[in-house]
Amino acid sequence: MIDHYDGVRAFDWKGDGLLLLDQRLLPHLTEYVHCRTAEEVADAIRGMAVRGAPAIGIAAAYGVVLAVRQHGLATECSRQSVFHEIDRLAESRPTAVNLFWALDRMRRLLDRGAGLAQVEQEARAIHEEDLLANHRMGAFGAALIEPGLDVLTHCNTGSLATAGLGTALGVIRTAYSEKRIGRVFADETRPWLQGARLTAWELKEDGIPVTLICEGAAASLLRTGKVGWVIVGADRIAANGDTANKIGTYGLAIMARRHGVKFMVVAPTTTFDLSLPTGEGIPIETRPMDEVTSLGGRPIAPAGVDAWNPSFDVTPAELIDAIVTERGVIHQPTVERVRAVLGGL
Amino acid sequence: MIDHYDGVRAFDWKGDGLLLLDQRLLPHLTEYVHCRTAEEVADAIRGMAVRGAPAIGIAAAYGVVLAVRQHGLATECSRQSVFHEIDRLAESRPTAVNLFWALDRMRRLLDRGAGLAQVEQEARAIHEEDLLANHRMGAFGAALIEPGLDVLTHCNTGSLATAGLGTALGVIRTAYSEKRIGRVFADETRPWLQGARLTAWELKEDGIPVTLICEGAAASLLRTGKVGWVIVGADRIAANGDTANKIGTYGLAIMARRHGVKFMVVAPTTTFDLSLPTGEGIPIETRPMDEVTSLGGRPIAPAGVDAWNPSFDVTPAELIDAIVTERGVIHQPTVERVRAVLGGL
Numbered sequence: 001m002i003d004h005y006d007g008v009r010a011f012d013w014k015g016d017g018l019l020l021l022d023q024r025l026l027p028h029l030t031e032y033v034h035c036r037t038a039e040e041v042a043d044a045i046r047g048m049a050v051r052g053a054p055a056i057g058i059a060a061a062y063g064v065v066l067a068v069r070q071h072g073l074a075t076e077c078s079r080q081s082v083f084h085e086i087d088r089l090a091e092s093r094p095t096a097v098n099l100f101w102a103l104d105r106m107r108r109l110l111d112r113g114a115g116l117a118q119v120e121q122e123a124r125a126i127h128e129e130d131l132l133a134n135h136r137m138g139a140f141g142a143a144l145i146e147p148g149l150d151v152l153t154h155c156n157t158g159s160l161a162t163a164g165l166g167t168a169l170g171v172i173r174t175a176y177s178e179k180r181i182g183r184v185f186a187d188e189t190r191p192w193l194q195g196a197r198l199t200a201w202e203l204k205e206d207g208i209p210v211t212l213i214c215e216g217a218a219a220s221l222l223r224t225g226k227v228g229w230v231i232v233g234a235d236r237i238a239a240n241g242d243t244a245n246k247i248g249t250y251g252l253a254i255m256a257r258r259h260g261v262k263f264m265v266v267a268p269t270t271t272f273d274l275s276l277p278t279g280e281g282i283p284i285e286t287r288p289m290d291e292v293t294s295l296g297g298r299p300i301a302p303a304g305v306d307a308w309n310p311s312f313d314v315t316p317a318e319l320i321d322a323i324v325t326e327r328g329v330i331h332q333p334t335v336e337r338v339r340a341v342l343g344g345l
Numbered sequence: 346m347i348d349h350y351d352g353v354r355a356f357d358w359k360g361d362g363l364l365l366l367d368q369r370l371l372p373h374l375t376e377y378v379h380c381r382t383a384e385e386v387a388d389a390i391r392g393m394a395v396r397g398a399p400a401i402g403i404a405a406a407y408g409v410v411l412a413v414r415q416h417g418l419a420t421e422c423s424r425q426s427v428f429h430e431i432d433r434l435a436e437s438r439p440t441a442v443n444l445f446w447a448l449d450r451m452r453r454l455l456d457r458g459a460g461l462a463q464v465e466q467e468a469r470a471i472h473e474e475d476l477l478a479n480h481r482m483g484a485f486g487a488a489l490i491e492p493g494l495d496v497l498t499h500c501n502t503g504s505l506a507t508a509g510l511g512t513a514l515g516v517i518r519t520a521y522s523e524k525r526i527g528r529v530f531a532d533e534t535r536p537w538l539q540g541a542r543l544t545a546w547e548l549k550e551d552g553i554p555v556t557l558i559c560e561g562a563a564a565s566l567l568r569t570g571k572v573g574w575v576i577v578g579a580d581r582i583a584a585n586g587d588t589a590n591k592i593g594t595y596g597l598a599i600m601a602r603r604h605g606v607k608f609m610v611v612a613p614t615t616t617f618d619l620s621l622p623t624g625e626g627i628p629i630e631t632r633p634m635d636e637v638t639s640l641g642g643r644p645i646a647p648a649g650v651d652a653w654n655p656s657f658d659v660t661p662a663e664l665i666d667a668i669v670t671e672r673g674v675i676h677q678p679t680v681e682r683v684r685a686v687l688g689g690l
Contacts (some may be wrong), residue, residue, distance in 0.1 A: 027647040040403040190559040196646040202645050212637055212652040214535040214594025215560040218654025251600055258599045292557055295640055301541040302372040302549050307557040313565040
């Protein structure tokens with residue numbers, strides 16, 4: 001049933017190359033970037049042909065496979081080249097921790113003397129585990145939603161941002177298939193318009209009713225009482241539940257609390273960074289000004305104007321009603337409750 | 346001194362026509378719409394060649410002058426044509442009350458038997474009074490700002506939205522000329538991008554440091570502690586101080602309160618609608634979906650996607666620290682405090 005609402009895929013692994021649906025061109029063009037080297041994968045991540053915390057981790061894992069194919073593992077020199085490629089992949093985006101988690105997992109495998117076949121198997125496993133995790137999170141998250149209201153989401157957390165189904169959008173797809181929600185409101189998500197270009201496209205492709213709003217209209221929408229939950233993904237979650245996610249998330253959480261609307265974060269346990277006690281330590285990527293001052297190569301502001309373009313913000317745990325992981329739900333997150341669900345991670 | 350920071354004008358009245366700086370084309374092109382009839386003025390307001398609550402009122406007043414020139418006042422039939430044109434002007438935008446205020450003032454003058462010369466004089470008076478009111482509000486508002494921090498504003502409330510200087514931007518220009526603030530952060534203000542296209546342009550023209558942000562970055566900015574005041578304009582203010590303003594204002598007020606940042610509304614007394622006890626009764630214009638789903642004629646969302654595009658929202662008085670009018674400041678607005686400053690209005 002749920003597969004009926006999950007028709008989109010961001011990846012196609014070809015054994016000797018990785019096809020990435022170019023998310024910069026959606027929804028106007030459906031074209032693929034063909035990465036044949038780890039460097040091309042790093043460029044695709046940095047340039048946002050592929051984006052979304054889980055998707056970046058999966059792409060990077062396949063990037064390691066391509067590095068091993070390219071350089072081999074026979075000599076110390078070739079191994080060094082592979083580890084150099086892994087470092088380059090790690091520098092492609094700074095905030096999402098899934099990237100570092102996936103690369104660490106590949107690195108540990110190589111340290112144990114794995115060959116190409118095992119490396120490729122590990123990347124495929126990372127890919128498949130993500131899809132399974134999303135199905136589990138979909139079930140856990142949807143179960144929290146009392147039927148009868150709509151939901152609001154931010155950015156894109158769907159099949160395009162993951163191995164499939166999505167994190168926040170996985171919960172939303174599941175809730176829709178279970179008739180718990182009637183409609184999805186999607187923030188357009190400036191400056192990159194992931195909501196308008198990607199979320200609206202995914203949901204439309206899958207026949208789920210979607211209404212686009214500008215971020216500025218969110219407070220008015222929440223005031224109407226139509227929305228029961230704001231549901232978002234995450235790029236990195238600290239040990240106490242503080243959550244870094246796409247810029248605009250923190251403001252939404254403040255507005256949701258003001259209106260008594262519940263706030264749900266949906267993220268696999270690979271998104272947690274238990275080395276950070278709070279969100280204060282999460283590095284926030286600042287992207288180029290021209291993402292704000294121009295659109296599709298055309299200026300939308302006076303030439304030379306200054307802009308501030310942080311790509312993420314941190315929502316404090318106290319504004320979050322539930323963090324949904326594949327291991328279960330963390331209600332009103334605290335250090336202890338996060339530890340209780342994540343266990344020995 | 347303050348004139349040094351106020352070089353832009355939206356209007357040029359020619360006696361037999363009204364030149365409007367076309368705000369749809371800024372900042373890329375500086376072109377004027379030449380309105381020779383009241384109908385052309387109504388079209389310019391509806392199409393947003395001119396926008397901003399006070400500016401709409403001024404344009405409409407000149408529209409009445411053009412109607413009188415066109416139809417004359419000699420016969421009952423010609424007078425009826427003039428009043429018909431006034432009704433058409435009143436239908437051009439629904440939310441800003443300054444439009445209805447200016448048209449009522451012109452209508453009353455005609456009812457008293459005024460001729461063309463008096464009608465033109467009245468329109469000029471409305472125009473000049475607005476500029477003087479802005480200078481008074483600039484002084485009152487700037488005096489509230491403790492030196493040393495920056496400010497955040499929304500939409501465009503500057504010389505382009507008024508007879509000159511601006512409402513919120515008039516306070517900001519004054520505060521900058523008095524060295525009370527260092528920098529202006531401007532919300533880009535989706536979907537119409539008044540902040541990116543108009544506010545950033547005005548401030549740059551006048552040499553006031555401006556940094557553009559997307560609405561989604563406002564909460565992160567307010568969290569830094571750099572911003573002492575959020576300063577906005579208004580389209581209609583109810584008797585209790587509830588304030589309708591550009592969509593996104595209400596969310597900003599919620600975020601400002603959360604961070605202990607003060608929230609100032611700047612509007613001439615003509616923006617008050619004392620017939621409405623609270624903001625509940627303010628009609629909110631919903632504009633076409635394609636303002637959200639396309640930009641500059643190019644789609645930015647999948648074809649046929651649904652969008653919700655309310656043009657204004659209502660900020661409850663309890664979130665407002667000060668409403669600055671040309672008659673004085675209403676602190677922590679209530680019905681009684683509004684009445685105390687507005688007096689017999």
